[in-house]
Amino acid sequence: MNQQTHYFFAIKIPEETKLMMKKNSEQLKELFPFNRWVHHQDLHITLAFLGNAPSEKLSIAVENVLEALRDTKGFFLEMNKLGTFGKVDSPRIFWVDTKASTELHGVRKKVFTACREAGFQLETRPFKPHITLARKWAGDQQFHIELLDSWNAVQPEPLRFKVNEVVLYQTHLDKTPKYEVKTSYHLE
Template structure:
């Protein structure tokens, strides 16, 4: 199964992100929008894994979360990862967070111990809202639109292993297990 470890979003947060996504659609030439039920923050992409390794991953995640209490993230800005001729990924970023950085580093370390390579790119906490997108406006204007949305802090109370599956032609992220922060 194709899998990743991530932070899910509560309904209230999902609705705010979707509100912004809907506003931005008016300023878009083309692109693929993330389904609102798939909004999340990826902590570690695992790729294709065998189901038999899930218990080891769960144990590693439990070790990685030990001593990390629930915390909140704040939205920062609209950002993007470049593609060849367009924006490959359009995202909403979160402010720098020490608990998130510690959690991410712990997950990298614990999963490395069971055979997953460490990510070489710098961790950028973000929620993907669109892919392969061409906007009629610049990122500065997108950020001005984003500033019009009432923002709620994102509670981080648990992390999950998600399976990324295509069901009835749509990408779905299905929680496999969830580990609460205590």
């Protein structure tokens, strides 16, 4: 069966941070019974989801993003708190967000605009930067929002990382990890 592939631009999480998040996720799994946990190599912050992109449009987006990010400086982000998307009692997505960052929003705006100018129809909901950790609540009991406070127990020290790379990922649903870097943009 030939599965469609998807593309998206994202903040690449540094390797050391991915390894810390892998350790944290192992502890979180004991508290949060979700069906599918994201492989630590697939952790990222999505900037613009392109979907099944025609190669010509994708090439234009790649060039537009390169131009848009020219002279963009790297910056630091800090993990903030756990959260969910979906129903309160059985969430669809489990994530950790980052503290507010004007630099992150600036990079997202540059990438988003560059992709729209390449002809992509993009998500219109407000940008909520997050790193997806797991999907589909599988607990016997309803999800309790108070559990989200467990981040401080799992990660007592601030988890801070340097953002110095934006990447174009291609999704391979039949592989683990499932995201392949197609193009990388280094932030100075």
